[in-house]
């Protein structure tokens with residue numbers, strides 16, 4: 001690794017840097033193993049080079065209940081291509097070696113099977129900064145919270161428009177690095193409009209935490225990224241990038257550049 | 271046949287037990303809530319409403335009225351005398367859930383959850399289904415109560431259970447064939463969850479088995495406890511003793527937990543669940559989650575799971591669509607660990623032999639799911655002999671399976687069958703004697 005500090009502190013830097021530049025951070029999701037293991041490393045590298053401040057490396061899972069058709073299709077292809085959990089860790093390591101900042105986005109069962117402590121240890125050793133867990137709530141995360149704490153990794157939980165204030169409080173209390181605000185009730189997938197539930201949710205969450213807040217689910221272009229950047233600390237883009245990935249590295253670079261301009265308030269609209 | 275009336279009623283199933291999970295739904299290390307935050311508010315609402323409903327005399331009276339006047343409860347217990355001759359002379363008692371309205375035990379749970387849906391002020395229900403029995407029951411209750419209904423069903427299952435697809439559509443439900451993954455029950459559950467995350471404001475998800483996140487395993491169990499409550503009373507009244515064993519097939523585990531539960535404190539009564547072993551557990555082509563699985567979290571709960579070393583869910587195989595699922599309800603994992611219940615595999619071939627046997631000895635065409643339990647009872651009877659009394663949950667009737675069975679036994683002209691034959695059965699057709 002070329003840099004020092006725990007995953008949590010290095011993740012915090014993503015947001016302090018963006019804040020110092022008076023903008024939101026751009027967080028790009030792409031699954032490992034799609035279209036191939038090597039290809040996914042190339043796409044993630046491309047996203048970082050084109051202006052993503054942080055990447056979420058998706059760990060492909062057979063039953064992605066919170067994902068829409070685009071991501072389902074990509075992770076399905078990745079699994080058919082034979083991607084393993086250790087490949088995801090290797091990709092994180094290679095990104096980190098180049099100074100890239102990465103968290104893993106994973107459904108919980110692959111981590112359970114790998115061993116929660118072993119996964120935390122190996123991810124920290126690979127230079128990963130934290131883990132986003134779409135189907136794990138803090139209520140069931142006892143062993144993960146302990147392991148993450150020991151390894152300096154950020155446990156990143158989600159809040160949703162349906163979350164009660166009580167749950168927003170308990171979820172933010174367990175979260176490190178940044179809070180993931182799922183802006184709409186629904187599965188992942190690009191949407192035409194940024195829903196106003198997102199602003200409400202972010203405002204509700206701010207009442208409970210000083211953590212940076214990333215907003216995801218639905219952002220697909222620079223204009224939307226710019227809109228989200230006005231009220232969130234991080235703009236998370238998944239399905240739109242995965243759709244771009246179907247067209248190759250150049251398409252991912254193009255969209256990332258547009259999104260990076262968007263989070264800087266420089267996107268001129270389309 | 272035992273007397274047609276019992277003192278036991280459906281509402282007694284909701285009275286609370288000494289075997290309830292903790293407040294967050296854990297049966298020991300099993301169960302809980304492994305699910306997206308976005309749905310936590312919804313399951314909290316279901317849990318709170320269920321807690322209120324089960325103490326509300328009006329709700330309980332309505333449930334009992336529907337179970338009696340609409341579903342036809344109590345279901346009788348039949349002494350299967352001719353089957354007994356093929357089962358070591360053991361007395362085999364059949365709890366006739368196949369005689370319920372819609373043809374299986376599934377209606378017990380669905381009527382309860384549909385009433386709960388109305389209480390919550392929701393107007394739409396969704397369901398997953400494998401064999402189609404849960405889908406049919408849900409479509410039925412939706413029609414009865416004026417709810418909009420959408421049923422998710424794996425494409426493979428829509429083919430092998432085509433009769434039930436037609437029934438659901440006749441009842442006014444929309445059936446959505448699921449084309450992702452293995453195109454069976456597991457994938458139908460995934461789609462139902464995806465629907466629910468986006469529709470939770472006005473939609474209740476009527477989960478069809480005693481699995482999923484808390485409170486579903488406990489609540490679905492409670493709605494099915496009437497099976498065991500009635501049967502225990504019926505067997506005691508008719509024979510003056512309890513059975514030596516209570517057996518059932520186990521898919522997600524709802525019919526099994528329903529009949530097991532009221533016997534949990536009867537230490538001398540063996541409880542045995544039969545899992546779908548497909549081509550045989552050793553072949554890897556099976557759906558025996560407890561026999562062949564390892565602990566993991568899928569669809570909301572920690573339980574036994576068929577998964578690879580990376581935690582990816584494995585493809586399953588069973589001739590029975592309703593048992594073709596890689597997981598099992600968490601209370602069964604708990605009962606297996608504690609040793610209070612045991613779980614054994616039954617192959618496709620053993621189940622189909624039992625299917626034929628029950629047709630020919632008792633004039634009852636069972637669901638292929640239930641045929642797994644019959645196979646288990648016959649196996650047990652041969653070991654235990656004439657002194658034994660075995661209570662079997664006959665969870666459903668086999669009308670839906672006539673096509674699959676005809677292919678298996680080769681009793682119909684191949685040319686008369688649809689060309690899109692489910693691959694689970696056609697390869698073997700024509701080789702067996704009915």
Ligand SMILES: Cc1ncc(COP(=O)(O)O)c(C=O)c1O
Nearest residue numbers: 403521522523524525592665666
């Ligand atoms: C007749 C019948 N029995 C059993 C099952 C298996 O479900 P469970 O294990 O929840 O009883 C099904 C499921 O479709 C069924 O239709």
